[in-house]
Amino acid sequence: MIIEKVREFVTKSCEDDEVKHLERTLYWIKELKSCANEALKIAALTHDIDRCLKNEGCADDFKKVRHSPNSKYYMEHQKKSARIVSNFLENINADENLIKEVTFLIEHHESGGTPEADVLKDADSLSFFENNAYSILEKFAKLDKETVKEKFDFMFNRISSEKAKNIAKPMYEKLIKKLEEI
Template identity: 35%
Template structure:
């Protein structure tokens, strides 16, 4: 178990770029909120967004105008990550049953739906609220103009409100409040005319 997880951590560190910290922290959050997490759960938490590390013509693109819970994007993102992680695990000669379970958990990491998937989703949200708030704030007013303050607020709220396990929701609450306060401060820094940089 530990050897495969270590190889997966190395893969994440070497390929995930700016997303590596989010993925590593997701696994750490999972171990904190659910110490009994299985190997499959830990692997899924660690690798759930790996499709973003390997951009290609089939990479899904999120349009904030469709909301943070856009099912078309979420399904494409989760499915592509599951396939890439499945390929990685097969290359590591992981057991087929483990690969199948990890892929199913990654496929469900945005929406949850059963206890193990809900824990992965919660760990993802906790890590997002801890690690990804500042990068989203920096996207406000960017060249593409898609990430408005309202879209970022919707993303933060969705990441918090989708958490089902009470212990995880309790841990996420202060992170969510801090994210909203940072957003409020960022909005104060925006030009009054509404012009975007």
């Protein structure tokens, strides 16, 4: 199964917390769309792979990034991850159409735009609020509260589906409360 090869690649390439984010994105994909196809599942498991493969300081990135749809950072991040994953899939001789679909989904996982890309974006936000948001809060809230709020708002406001929004709302509100108390 291709997804198992993908999982092996991800586990080898990423740190535990990064794997957790990707696996939980896959979990939420299944919750939001029980009939999700293979491309959507592979994209969920790999969408942030560029962060696993380069040793770039998160602190610098976080501060200089504008956390809004279509910002330069997010555009580059989507493109880089899509390129890495499509190269990997080509190397294991995956089907051409599958590669195209996965590439498109990863290239749009921050902004959405099609029903499938929107599900990926929503699942990504839920996985973010479960885990990543807490490490951002811990690392950056004291240094730059405003940017942390911007990031949380971006990840919440971009959610398309009612179902995902309802699940994310209490998570988001809890985090905002914690942020305000810092």
